[in-house]
Amino acid sequence: MSEDELMDQCVVIDADRRDELGHPMGYRELNERIREAVSKGCKNVVLNNVLGQRYIGSTIGVARIEIHGTPGNDLGAFLNGATIEVFGNAQDVTGNTMNAGRIIVHGNAWDITGLAARGGTILIRDDAGYRVGINMKEYEDTKPSLIIGGSVRDYLGEYMAGGSILVLGTGVTEGQSPIGLYIGAGIHGGRLFIRGKVESYQLGAGATITDIAEDDIEELESMISEYELAFGKKIERDWSKFVKIAPQDSRPFKGYYDKTLI
Amino acid sequence: MDHRGRYDRVDDMGIRSHMAFDERRYVVEIPHSMKYQMGSCGIAGAINVNGEKIPGSMIETMITTMAERENGLGAGFVCYGLFPDHTDEYCLQFLFDDDDARREVEEFMKDWVEVEWDEKVYTSTNFIRIAPPFPLVRRYFALPKRKSVQFWMQGLDDDDYIVRMVMLINAKIKGAFCVSSGKNMAVFKGSGYARDIAKFYDIFRYSGEMWLSHSRFPTNSPGWWAGAHPISILDWSVCHNGEITSYGVNKKYVEMFGYNCALLTDSETITYLWDLLVRRHGLPVEAAAFSMAPQYYSEIERMGSQERELATRLRMTYKEAFLNGPFSILVGRGDPITMIALADRKKLRPMVVGRADDDSEFYVASEECAIKAVNKDTSTWTPKAGNPVVIKAGEGLVRTGLEPPFQGVV
Numbered sequence: 001m002s003e004d005e006l007m008d009q010c011v012v013i014d015a016d017r018r019d020e021l022g023h024p025m026g027y028r029e030l031n032e033r034i035r036e037a038v039s040k041g042c043k044n045v046v047l048n049n050v051l052g053q054r055y056i057g058s059t060i061g062v063a064r065i066e067i068h069g070t071p072g073n074d075l076g077a078f079l080n081g082a083t084i085e086v087f088g089n090a091q092d093v094t095g096n097t098m099n100a101g102r103i104i105v106h107g108n109a110w111d112i113t114g115l116a117a118r119g120g121t122i123l124i125r126d127d128a129g130y131r132v133g134i135n136m137k138e139y140e141d142t143k144p145s146l147i148i149g150g151s152v153r154d155y156l157g158e159y160m161a162g163g164s165i166l167v168l169g170t171g172v173t174e175g176q177s178p179i180g181l182y183i184g185a186g187i188h189g190g191r192l193f194i195r196g197k198v199e200s201y202q203l204g205a206g207a208t209i210t211d212i213a214e215d216d217i218e219e220l221e222s223m224i225s226e227y228e229l230a231f232g233k234k235i236e237r238d239w240s241k242f243v244k245i246a247p248q249d250s251r252p253f254k255g256y257y258d259k260t261l262i
Numbered sequence: 263m264d265h266r267g268r269y270d271r272v273d274d275m276g277i278r279s280h281m282a283f284d285e286r287r288y289v290v291e292i293p294h295s296m297k298y299q300m301g302s303c304g305i306a307g308a309i310n311v312n313g314e315k316i317p318g319s320m321i322e323t324m325i326t327t328m329a330e331r332e333n334g335l336g337a338g339f340v341c342y343g344l345f346p347d348h349t350d351e352y353c354l355q356f357l358f359d360d361d362d363a364r365r366e367v368e369e370f371m372k373d374w375v376e377v378e379w380d381e382k383v384y385t386s387t388n389f390i391r392i393a394p395p396f397p398l399v400r401r402y403f404a405l406p407k408r409k410s411v412q413f414w415m416q417g418l419d420d421d422d423y424i425v426r427m428v429m430l431i432n433a434k435i436k437g438a439f440c441v442s443s444g445k446n447m448a449v450f451k452g453s454g455y456a457r458d459i460a461k462f463y464d465i466f467r468y469s470g471e472m473w474l475s476h477s478r479f480p481t482n483s484p485g486w487w488a489g490a491h492p493i494s495i496l497d498w499s500v501c502h503n504g505e506i507t508s509y510g511v512n513k514k515y516v517e518m519f520g521y522n523c524a525l526l527t528d529s530e531t532i533t534y535l536w537d538l539l540v541r542r543h544g545l546p547v548e549a550a551a552f553s554m555a556p557q558y559y560s561e562i563e564r565m566g567s568q569e570r571e572l573a574t575r576l577r578m579t580y581k582e583a584f585l586n587g588p589f590s591i592l593v594g595r596g597d598p599i600t601m602i603a604l605a606d607r608k609k610l611r612p613m614v615v616g617r618a619d620d621d622s623e624f625y626v627a628s629e630e631c632a633i634k635a636v637n638k639d640t641s642t643w644t645p646k647a648g649n650p651v652v653i654k655a656g657e658g659l660v661r662t663g664l665e666p667p668f669q670g671v672v
Contacts, residue, residue: 023326023457024635052327052631070631072330089642091629092612110630110644111612129644130609153609154647181561201564 010044011037015053015069027053027072038063038082052091057084060101076103079120092129095122098144104230108150117144117163123230124148126171130180131155136190138162147227154180157245158204161189166223168235169196183207184245188252192245193220203245206252212244302611303479303491303503304331304456306627307592308636309472309601311658314622315343318465320636321473325456327635328477328628334391335485336478337459338451340442340492340499342599343471343655349446351378351403352424352496357452357487358398359437367431367438373412374427375404383450383463390461392454397487399463401448421496421541428495429522439488444497447596451476451490459490471655472601474594476501483527493525493533497596500536502529503628504589504611515582535583536593547602547652548661548671553580555607555648557667568672592626599655601626603663609647615663616640624653 013033015025030053037045043063050056050069057065058074060082067075067086076084077096089107093115101120111129114122119142127150134155136144144163149170156179157165169178178196185204193216198209212220217239224235255261306324310316321339345353352375358364371377383399406423407413416423428440442449447470450463456477460466476491482505483489492499506512506528513523513531519542521534532554539550553576556562562573577584588610593602603626605613616625616633618640625633630642645651645663652661661669 022323023329027330051635052629054330070634072629072631088634089630091631108642110614111609130647153644155608201560 009042010046011042012046012048013037014048015051016049024049024051025053027055031055031058034060034065057082076101079103081120090124095120098122100142106231114144114146114165117146118142119144121226122146123227124150125231125233126150128152131158133157133160133163133165133192135159135161136163136165138190145223147223149227149231149233151178152180155182155185155204156180157184157187157190157192157207158182160184160187160192160247163190164219164223165190165192166220166227167192167194167196168224168227169194170233170235172196177202184247186252187245187247188250189247191216193223194243194245195241196243198243198245206248207245208248210244210246212239212242216244302331302628303501304328304477304628304632305475305501305503305590305592305613306625306632307472307474307501307594307601307603308623308625309599309653309655310623311653311655312622313471313655315469315471316473316623317469318460318467318473321475322457322460322465323635324625324627324632325475325477326460327632329456331479331628332456332477333479334453334455334458335480336451336453336490337456337476338449338478338490338492338501339460339463339465339473339475340447340449340494340501340594341465341468341470341473342447342497342594342596344448344468345403345446348379348403351405352443352445353401353403353448354428354440355383355399355401355442355448357439357441358400359395360398363435363437364398364400366435370431370435371402371404371427373410374407374423375402376407377402377404379403383448384467385462386464387462390454390458392452392458392462396462397452425495425537426520429520429524432524433522441488442494442499444494444499444596447494447497447499447594449492449494449499451492452487453485453490472594472599474499474501474592474601476503476592480527481505486526489525489527491529492594493527493530495521495533495537496541497594498533498537498541499594500529500533501592502532502589503591504606505587506531506585506589507587508585511582512585532585532589532591532593535585536595539580539583540595546671547650548668549576551602551604551648551650552576552667553583554585555604556584557607557648565667569666569668572668572672590628598657601651601653603645603651604649605645605647607648609644612644614642614644615651616642617659621658624659626651 046066052072054072058077061080063082065084075094079098079101081100083102085104090105090109092111094109094113097116098120104123108126109124114133116135130153133146146165172178182204184207380402452459491501509528516534539545590605590611590613614630649663651663
């Protein structure tokens, strides 16, 4: 096949191809085949029957990867611009230290989603697990954003140094909070937006509830429309229901070890 | 990278990488130096609540789908509902180094129990990647000798009597280890990859109402045959992913109640704690789970008055049963066959629960792919930290792990 033909076509890889022991394709082989296709110029890769293969799409620059099944841990680790769309649930550590690009999950993503993300966008249609968005960071124009349609558990945005997290709280029972405890513990940069109830005891050390400013509404608007576009859902824009959590200070533990600095 | 910090190669996409990560150099197998770069134990369990049998091949598929989580230093399976013809006898399954150890154990047991039936457990060393030596595996269906001097001297009930005997054998007899001692269940474990241990015992020939399995990535305890999980006493068995940093306190606590820690691993204290708290002290599962993975006092303060009272008392009474450190455990119990899944109070280890669409089977695993590998028609969720999931044969899903901690108890 010539390179031009490959450009227009999408490469379909069936990860269900079993070895002699009946086990699915190993993650090394799968990633090798994805990289091979992308390096030849293919811009569309479709993976069928994915079953727990790790590191899918890691470091890929320009491509669109469509995943049917359950991708394994570290999906899109160090992602460098590609779009990954998962039709199913993702596992842990989705978007580990991603640099740029988009990860769209039509389902749930469990613990440590968006760990140390430095850029790009992660969109989760439903719920996420514990320690989501931990240690995200931003630099100048490179800002990661993490949008979760449902609810999350404890330690959301722990040690956050930059970027934005939005929790829409869809499907949460009236009067319940869409987030867990210790939200933004040790946060010193970035911002979290929660649609729904947030009590002060849910905040971690260094986090505080602040007012939503004009700039924030602009950002919220763009994040919500991105979510709507990705999943074809309509989100009500009642800004009074949104709560913003931000760091108290850029150095929350100043004076913690050296009291003379206070 | 060379000594000036330059990269060895630039791939077709312009991404720079180090030579060590050039995967084309390693086609056949993972290079030795990279074996320890990732991984952690894997746990998987499946239960049928309608009393139908689950084949061993299903649990083998579940645990080997997560093969990245193990490093070949231990794996094991436990099957419940395995001996419908021997439901009253305790099935004592042993690993022996040699026939001398076997004879010594048989001699020892003569004073303690009446062996109704004993048999060699099928093992096969064909096509497996485990280096010899292999242990001899044998099981004994036994009942306590009620009229013996030993039984009279011990003055214990049947269960405690068997526990005492197993503890003595494991502590005193060299080259012999009792890996399971429950009724209607047996443990198949060893040092090797899960798929090799499955082949060694040929677990495909067995089927039962509940299976639990574990693949090991030992971090701070040696990998050896008896030290693999599930770790079992009576009909309790525990598969554990994580590590118990409070091991010293927990070990001393269970030793005060007559348990002997002989496996050189932190995970065995968990098994003994479940036996102690639930069987001997009669705590409900929710209370026992709370004692092991309690909430913070700041959370206890926000509970209702009754729950707060109970939580405070549990924390005070069972402070030595508090398991500190990351863990997710799968606990099995017979009669009625029950699966309990519990993660630590900060959820530092993964755990996903799956429910078959027809509500007949439930699955718990470290990774969702293990569940989807055996049944695509499942809905999955993750339980809350320190909140037990309880599934009982005959009753179904008793607790989802999302309820308040003492729902149904106070």
